[in-house]
Amino acid sequence: MSDASxxxxxxxxxxxxxRCGISNSTLHRLxxxxxxxxxIQLGPRAVAxxxxxxTAWIEQRIVASRAQGGAA
Structure with missing residues (x-):
């Protein structure tokens, strides 16, 4: 295992x-x-x-939004 992980x-x-400001159904769709x-699977019924x-996903969304001119 690496130091970062x-x-x-x-x-x-x-x-x-x-953190993402999305619903559970949106999370599954994405x-x-x-x-x-x-x-990642933590146990039979637990994920994380x-x-x-x-954080990287959120930052990518910010960059993409700014590139398109931001929110309406």
């Missing part, structure tokens, strides 16, 4: 939804479309996301 913070679903980082991947 050993220091990664894992985020559970409620925190991911809060993952299925390959437009959102996939979760790597914080750095979520």
């Amino acid at each position: 050993s220091q990664s913070t894992l985020l559970r679903r409620p925190e991911v939804l809060r 993952i299925n479309a390959g437009d959102f980082p996939a979760p 996301w790597i914080e750095e991947e979520i």
Whole structure:
């Protein structure tokens, strides 16, 4: 395991939804479309996301929005 992954913070679903400002159904749609980082399996019924991947996704959305002239 690399040093970066050993220091990664894992985020559970409620925190991911809060940070991204999206609904649970939107989260599933984005993952299925390959437009959102996939979760990692923690256990049989538990998943989490790597914080750095979520932060990068948010930053990409900001850059894309700014390139298109921002929100209406």
